[in-house]
Amino acid sequence: MxxxxxxxxxxxxxxxxxxxxxxxxxxxxxxxxxxxxxxxxxxxxxxxxxxxxxxxxxxxxxxxxxxRGDFWWQVEDMLAATAEAPDLPNALKLGMRFHAREMRRRPVTLSVMAAETTNRTPLTIALETVREKRSLDLFEQMAARYPDNRAIDIPALTGLLGAAIDYLAIRSRSIKRYGGVDVGSHAGWERLFKTIDLMIDGTFADACP
Amino acid sequence: MxxxxxxxxxxxxxxxxxxxxxxxxxxxxxxxxxxxxxxxxxxxxxxxxxxxxxxxxxxxxxxxxxxRGDFWWQVEDMLAATAEAPDLPNALKLGMRFHAREMRRRPVTLSVMAAETTNRTPLTIALETVREKRSLDLFEQMAARYPDNRAIDIPALTGLLGAAIDYLAIRSRSIKRYGGVDVGSHAGWERLFKTIDLMIDGTFADACP
DNA sequence: CGTTTTTGTCACCATGTGGTGACAATTAGG
DNA sequence: CCTAATTGTCACCACATGGTGACAAAAACG
The missing domain is CATH 1.10.10.60 (Homeodomain-like)
Structure with a gap:
């Protein structure tokens, strides 16, 4: 045959x-x-x-x-995800949720970002460039949408929360718990989001007795 | 000769x-x-x-x-650094500052933690073990010192802030700016600490109108 | 058809890696 | 002092790596 x-x-x-x-x-x-x-x-x-x-x-x-890779969220999607927020703090809360979801949805991106902490290859550089560009874009659009920046250090605030989300997402690939929080489950991340909401709200409501 | x-x-x-x-x-x-x-x-x-x-x-x-390596802070040093805090939020604020300072002081630890995001070697495992143990110890001591945990998710709060500090410290070895903040200078970190203070205070003062 | 360019296969090279065995130089023990 | 154990040197192995040249099979083109 x-x-x-x-x-x-x-x-x-x-x-x-x-x-x-x-x-x-x-x-x-x-x-x-x-x-x-x-x-x-x-x-x-x-x-x-x-x-x-x-x-x-x-x-x-x-x-x-x-x-040809889809490594990061598009600015328009981020804007859409935060469109229904009445003010900056709520936009930030929705934005952090969106960012975390989009990150965890892209395991290759997480892998590259993990490598980014040790090496610097053309791939990591390319990813870095895309990220910086989109972030800058977003900052502009957000500033235009919410003109009242109440003397709060927005870059520091978003930098801190973004760094936390990035790192926890990266590490969740290899560990299940981080400091008492289950970073491998939906429930664990909801717990984190609730705390993030509290932190953002509290930061903006500092004019309390 | x-x-x-x-x-x-x-x-x-x-x-x-x-x-x-x-x-x-x-x-x-x-x-x-x-x-x-x-x-x-x-x-x-x-x-x-x-x-x-x-x-x-x-x-x-x-x-x-x-x-024989000195890779992490000692619990007693952390307790000493936060001893003069009158309450939990202020202890957390001092603790975050102490943690960041001790991390940035140990470049080898940062290097190992960077590798930890990609590989898992006996060294990273050993470091992980020490870290978990000390964290657990600290949690107990802190809970004994400040019995009033006001329905705030302390593990999530410290996990988020700790993750942010860890990641920014790791990345500061190879980049100077992260999302608009200069993570390579003392001034940049002071800016972060101020925001962290605001976040912690705000989180604990959520009983506002 | 025939010729030229492209696509794919294979053998090969120098170099670096983890790992081992044999052996000389130096100690320690009696 | 002689012997036995230890410390250090060297040559070597199989294997994987990045990289290249030669060559046959297939397309493209005239």
């Missing part, structure tokens, strides 16, 4: 996509540090020389991967 | 210490990921076979390094 082994047609674009898919899986499974030319070729099931031919370099793969 | 090249006396304990010193420098310079048997032997200026003989394994070096 002659099984006509169907030969895959030669297609450069398809091969490139195969490589980009593979690097996503690789980052997810072994982290950014586990990515190498040999490992990537093995994971993609192609010859490593094709990586050099099509992307020139491993960094070239990173750049291509960064371009 | 015959220079009598003084031969270093053979001393196992001294060699072990040389290795442990070298691994500290190595972690500081290249991060935990940059540590290998060959690199360590090179840095220490000894033969790598001695590493295997004296510590059995690279993990053995990690364990020995973890044992």
């Amino acid at each position: 002659v099984t006509k082994t169907t030969i895959a047609p030669r297609d450069r674009l398809k091969t490139e996509q195969t490589i980009l898919d593979a690097i996503g899986r690789l980052i997810l499974r072994d982290g950014l540090a586990g990515v190498g030319v040999n490992a990537l070729a093995r994971e993609a099931g192609i010859d490593k020389v094709l990586i050099y031919r099509y992307f020139g370099d491993l960094d070239g793969v990173y750049e291509a991967f960064a371009e | 015959v220079t009598k090249t003084t031969i270093a006396p053979r001393d196992r304990l001294k060699t072990e210490q040389t290795i442990l010193d070298a691994i500290g420098r190595l972690i500081l310079r290249d991060g935990l990921a940059g540590v290998g048997v060959n690199a360590l032997a090179r840095e220490a200026g000894i033969d790598k076979v001695l590493i295997y003989r004296y510590f059995g394994d690279l993990d053995g070096v990690y364990e020995a390094f973890a044992e």
Whole structure:
């Protein structure tokens, strides 16, 4: 019985996509540090020389991967998520919830951000750039929407809460509890959000006796 | 002229210490990921076979390094730093300042915690263990000192602020600004502390109109 | 058809890695 | 002083890494 082994047609674009898919899986499974030319070729099931031919370099793969990746929320989505807030504090509360949800939804982003704490590769740099740009955009839009900045250090406030959310999201990949809070469950994060709400409200309501 | 090249006396304990010193420098310079048997032997200026003989394994070096390392604050020091606080919120404020100062004072700890986000080695595990134990100790002591826990989720509050401080301290090794705040300078951190104070005070004073 | 370019396969290189065995130099013990 | 254990040096192994050149199979093009 002659099984006509169907030969895959030669297609450069398809091969490139195969490589980009593979690097996503690789980052997810072994982290950014586990990515190498040999490992990537093995994971993609192609010859490593094709990586050099099509992307020139491993960094070239990173750049291509960064371009077509959905690593961060869009500013318009953040604005929509906070649209129904009557004032700045409530917008911040909704924004923090949105940010946390979007982060936890992107495990590859979390993996890259984890690597960001130790190394600085083209991928982390690309992600950093996107993040800074979107944050700046958001700040402008928010300032226009809520002109009354009540002498509160908004950058410090959002920086602190954002850092906390980022770090807890990153660490939740490998640990379940952080300082007595279950960062692996929906309930645990709801608990955090309630406290965040309290902190934000309290900060804005400092004119109390 | 015959220079009598003084031969270093053979001393196992001294060699072990040389290795442990070298691994500290190595972690500081290249991060935990940059540590290998060959690199360590090179840095220490000894033969790598001695590493295997004296510590059995690279993990053995990690364990020995973890044992004689000063990676975290002592509970008694934290208690002393917050002793003059009249109530829980003020104790928390002082505690956060103390924690941040002690963290930023230990670059090796920051390096290990950065690696902790991606890998899990005997060193990171050892550090994790110490941290959990001290935190638990502190919680007990604090609960005894301030019995009035006003229906506030203290673990969530300290977890969030602690996570923010940890992450900002870790990232401050490689970046200068985080979301509009200068995390590389004393002034930047003072700005963060002021906001943290506001957040804590506000959280505890939620009984406002 | 024939020719040229592209796609993919394979063998190979130098180098770095973790790890081990043999052996000389130096101690310590009797 | 002689012997036995310890400390340190060196050569070596198998393997994985990043990277390159040669070459056959397939397309594209005239």
